Amino acid sequence: MSVPNYEEMLKKARKELPESVIFAERFxxxxxxxxxxxxxxxxxxxxxxxxxxxxxxxxxxxxxxxxxxxxxxxxxxxxxxxxxxxxxxxxxxxxxxxxxxxxICSECGKPDTQIAKEGNVTNLKCSACGAKKPIKSKI
Ligand SMILES: [Zn+2]
Incomplete structure (x- = not known):
């Protein structure tokens, strides 16, 4: 039995990614x-x-x-x-x-996000994929 090496696994994983993930919607x-x-x-x-x-x-x-x-x-x-x-x-x-x-959501590349304060943290929340990323609240 051959164990796939990391490179091969990566190649396989990339092949299986849906196109929409690779080519995030252009906004x-x-x-x-x-x-x-x-x-x-x-x-x-x-x-x-x-x-x-x-x-x-x-x-x-x-x-x-x-x-x-x-x-x-x-x-x-x-x-x-x-x-x-x-x-x-x-x-x-x-x-x-x-x-x-x-x-723009850093996960899915869509612009369907909002800025939401939670306690001391300000997050960019994505309505498309649910991702949440802290952003600087003070400019
Ligand atoms: Zn998203």
Whole structure:
């Protein structure tokens, strides 16, 4: 009787994984529409992006401001004003990063998650697969 080695077992296990696990559903991350006003960068659809991601706009805005190390204010519910010139590419990169950290489930790759506080721990809970992952609550 031959004992399968680890490599073979791994190969076999991978073969048996359903495709959906390997190719996690691709979630389209909304793109920021930005333009410059003097030295400021205006993103006119910021509120809509947060809505698409089902996250509070201020949470996403605070995270992105910190990541870009720039000051900023929300002009209205939908319009974000960054205090410096920032390229749309960079803003989109940060939105993507935010989405990966606070929206997409790390287990199944789906965006059906919510942020839930349990005692001192803040978790990202997935409604699709039930996974729970602690995330930083303070931005
Ligand atoms: Zn999941």
């Amino acid at each position: 389209e991350i909304p793109k920021a529409k930005g333009h410059l006003e003097g030295n400021k960068t205006i993103v006119s659809n910021f509120g809509h992006i947060a809505k698409d991601l089902r996250r509070p706009v201020n949470h996403m805005f605070k995270y992105i401001l910190k990541e870009l190390a720039t000051p900023g204010v929300m002009r209205d519910l939908n319009t974000a004003v960054f205090g410096t010139k920032v390229s749309a590419t960079r803003i989109n990169e940060k939105i993507e990063q935010y989405t990966r950290t606070f929206v």
